Amino acid sequence: MPKYLVRLVHMHESFRRAELHALAEVAGVEMEILKYDEDSPFCIIHLPSEAAARSLISRSILSQGIHELWGEGSTYDSLHTSVRDQTGSKWSQFEHTPFRFTIDSFRGTRSPAEQNNIIESFSYMGFDGPIRMKDPEASFRVFEDYDFKASEPKYLYLGRFIAASGRHAKTTFDLKKRHYISTTSMDAELALITANIALAAPAKLFYDPFMGTGGFPIACAHFGAVVCGSDIDGRSIRGTGGSARKGQTGKMDVMGNFTQYGLEASYLGAFVSDLTNTPLRIPALDRSSRGGYLDGIICDPPYGIREGLKVLGSREKLGETELATHEDRFKQPNYIPPKKPYSFTAILDDILSFAVSTLVENGRLSMWMPTANDEDIELIVPTHPCLEIVSICVQPFNKWSRRLLTYRRLAEADMPQGFLDVAVKEYEKGVKADDLNDFRRKYFEGFKEFKESERLRLDPGGVEQMQMPDSKGVSGRWRGKEREKEK
Amino acid sequence: MKLLTLNFLTCAIKTCKSSPASFPLHPRDAELEVVEADLNLAFLKNILPRLMWDELRVIASELGLPALPETPPSKADLSIPSPTAPAPATTLQLDPEAIDAPENPPVVESDVEEETPSQTAVDLHRILLETCITEGKLVCGNCGHEYAVKEGVANFLLPGHLV
Numbered sequence: 001m002p003k004y005l006v007r008l009v010h011m012h013e014s015f016r017r018a019e020l021h022a023l024a025e026v027a028g029v030e031m032e033i034l035k036y037d038e039d040s041p042f043c044i045i046h047l048p049s050e051a052a053a054r055s056l057i058s059r060s061i062l063s064q065g066i067h068e069l070w071g072e073g074s075t076y077d078s079l080h081t082s083v084r085d086q087t088g089s090k091w092s093q094f095e096h097t098p099f100r101f102t103i104d105s106f107r108g109t110r111s112p113a114e115q116n117n118i119i120e121s122f123s124y125m126g127f128d129g130p131i132r133m134k135d136p137e138a139s140f141r142v143f144e145d146y147d148f149k150a151s152e153p154k155y156l157y158l159g160r161f162i163a164a165s166g167r168h169a170k171t172t173f174d175l176k177k178r179h180y181i182s183t184t185s186m187d188a189e190l191a192l193i194t195a196n197i198a199l200a201a202p203a204k205l206f207y208d209p210f211m212g213t214g215g216f217p218i219a220c221a222h223f224g225a226v227v228c229g230s231d232i233d234g235r236s237i238r239g240t241g242g243s244a245r246k247g248q249t250g251k252m253d254v255m256g257n258f259t260q261y262g263l264e265a266s267y268l269g270a271f272v273s274d275l276t277n278t279p280l281r282i283p284a285l286d287r288s289s290r291g292g293y294l295d296g297i298i299c300d301p302p303y304g305i306r307e308g309l310k311v312l313g314s315r316e317k318l319g320e321t322e323l324a325t326h327e328d329r330f331k332q333p334n335y336i337p338p339k340k341p342y343s344f345t346a347i348l349d350d351i352l353s354f355a356v357s358t359l360v361e362n363g364r365l366s367m368w369m370p371t372a373n374d375e376d377i378e379l380i381v382p383t384h385p386c387l388e389i390v391s392i393c394v395q396p397f398n399k400w401s402r403r404l405l406t407y408r409r410l411a412e413a414d415m416p417q418g419f420l421d422v423a424v425k426e427y428e429k430g431v432k433a434d435d436l437n438d439f440r441r442k443y444f445e446g447f448k449e450f451k452e453s454e455r456l457r458l459d460p461g462g463v464e465q466m467q468m469p470d471s472k473g474v475s476g477r478w479r480g481k482e483r484e485k486e487k
Numbered sequence: 488m489k490l491l492t493l494n495f496l497t498c499a500i501k502t503c504k505s506s507p508a509s510f511p512l513h514p515r516d517a518e519l520e521v522v523e524a525d526l527n528l529a530f531l532k533n534i535l536p537r538l539m540w541d542e543l544r545v546i547a548s549e550l551g552l553p554a555l556p557e558t559p560p561s562k563a564d565l566s567i568p569s570p571t572a573p574a575p576a577t578t579l580q581l582d583p584e585a586i587d588a589p590e591n592p593p594v595v596e597s598d599v600e601e602e603t604p605s606q607t608a609v610d611l612h613r614i615l616l617e618t619c620i621t622e623g624k625l626v627c628g629n630c631g632h633e634y635a636v637k638e639g640v641a642n643f644l645l646p647g648h649l650v
């Protein structure tokens with residue numbers, strides 16, 4: 001099998017392999033990673049063909065492109081030997097082809113003179129065609145991998161360019177240019193990566209139960225999926241609260257975002273709902289219904305810091321008179337359904353059970369969550385017997401980090417006996433307020449979000465009025481916290 | 488909200504969900520709008536086996552849309568086999584001589600695009616993916632609770648006495 005070099009970008013390192021595997025799965029190509037180093041942007045893989053390489057890389061966000069590997073070595077001498085051995089038979093194909101020869105030094109620099117010498121050292125390949133820096137028919141590239149601050153590269157590759165990645169989508173969907181965003185909008189690049197890792201693709205149906213301003217559904221639609229979403233906050237969908245962007249006026253809504261990108265045909269629409277009281281069908285197990293119907297679920301659940309994690313219900317059990325008052329008033333236009341605080345870990349478990357019931361076989365759940373709480377106590381990765389963990393990617397920040405957890409819904413035949421049954425029952429039961437204490441003890445000892453004072457300070461209704469310091473969108477809620485800590 | 492969504496939505500009240508009468512929700516005083524969209528045959532084929540067909544027929548008839556056949560179409564019913572052209576190759580072909588410029592778009596091979604959608608596919612597409620409910624109510628057949636739809640967004644938040 002031919003070898004290819006994937007020129008990765010050197011960021012979001014822990015997402016790169018997960019993305020490559022997902023891309024191979026979506027493209028339906030067999031890929032083997034032969035060489036990957038978290039500390040290098042050069043990754044060597046096996047693929048069956050050049051067509052497979054193109055198809056794989058076309059939607060990659062975390063790479064620049066893919067090259068056919070023509071040789072490698074730890075010195076230029078060994079690189080030349082390897083190029084001669086491996087590709088000598090191919091040189092004649094390019095004898096008269098307009099071509100380009102360039103150098104890509106990672107963590108190193110070469111003067112123009114050095115670059116020339118390096119390129120000249122390959123003259124034995126006998127390319128006689130015109131040199132064309134723009135639109136060449138063949139493009140060759142020397143890749144140099146340096147250790148940090150080293151003067152000489154530790155490893156070298158020669159590649160022939162095959163195809164560019166889909167990274168330009170990062171610019172297309174940049175939040176800075178998006179019609180409608182809020183303080184918790186997911187960074188466009190990360191939303192696209194998440195959609196890739198969750199295998200969003202044509203013919204599939206994707207759903208985000210915490211859609212906010214729709215960042216994930218938009219990213220999934222970009223990759224061809226049909227999408228829908230919901231949020232407990234109708235203002236975030238309808239956008240009547242306005243945008244968090246400075247100076248932005250007029251009606252801004254999620255639909256407008258889809259229109260901006262020409263993706264409205266893929267948007268089924270959105271509805272207002274609480275995940276713990278979802279209106280979505282929970283397929284019965286007796287086969288009277290047709291099983292799961294979602295190909296993927298992507299979400300960034302509220303952590304309760306800034307969005308204020310709330311579910312429907314009242315804090316105290318309602319007495320008879322209160323019940324009657326609600327019953328009398330709920331049809332009035334200004335009626336606001338009561339909400340109560342809820343535990344973050346309980347909602348994680350709810351998401352998992354929901355995913356088990358509504359995903360198709362092999363469907364994916366990709367969910368973001370913080371790695372640790374305020375006290376640096378690591379949060380466990382929630383698990384479910386009917387979900388297999390596919391990948392765990394970590395995005396580190398200065399003072400905290402978060403993870404993208406991706407699960408695959410097992411086929412019923414592979415599930416432990418009786419577990420699917422349990423999953424659905426659990427979902428229907430929901431988590432009782434009494435269970436909250438237990439969850440707190442288990443994961444969140446001392447976690448601020450549960451302190452009453454904190455809860456009062458964090459008025460979820462105030463979120464939309466806040467100004468966004470910049471449009472990175474990486475968890476404004478946490479940034480807000482950090483700033484506070486720095487004081 | 489496109490009508491396909493109604494095939495996934497039921498009553499949000501937990502005790503109602505297990506009752507068959509809670510699905511589908513029944514549109515009332517519904518205003519519909521048709522928004523044209525490119526037909527997505529691959530999606531239709533994929534979603535077809537997941538549809539609750541009888542319930543879809545109920546909604547179509549309640550909304551006064553053209554009647555759907557009693558039995559669901561098969562995947563094969565959604566496309567017209569092209570009579571002349573041979574079946575497109577599904578395997579990725581590698582031409583060893585090919586040297587492609589970087590600007591060439593990536594080749595994503597697909598046999599689906601070659602197919603012609605049948606009238607059945609066109610009809611289904613019209614109902615599921617072009618017809619939108621913009622205003623009105625969705626009513627649970629079991630408990631009678633009404634969920635309002637405004638500007639195309641349905642609201643499933645439950646009042647205090649029903650959670």
Ligand SMILES: C[S@@+](CC[C@H](N)C(=O)[O-])C[C@H]1O[C@@H](n2cnc3c(N)ncnc32)[C@H](O)[C@@H]1O
Nearest residue numbers: 184185186210211212213215232233274275302
């Ligand atoms: C982190 S934000 C998601 C932002 C979104 N990914 C985006 O790009 O705009 C979490 C969202 O969950 C919503 N939410 C909070 N509690 C909820 C609940 N119980 N059910 C559904 N949505 C909820 C909030 O209104 C908020 O919009």
Ligand SMILES: [Zn+2]
Nearest residue numbers: 498503627630
């Ligand atoms: Zn009901």
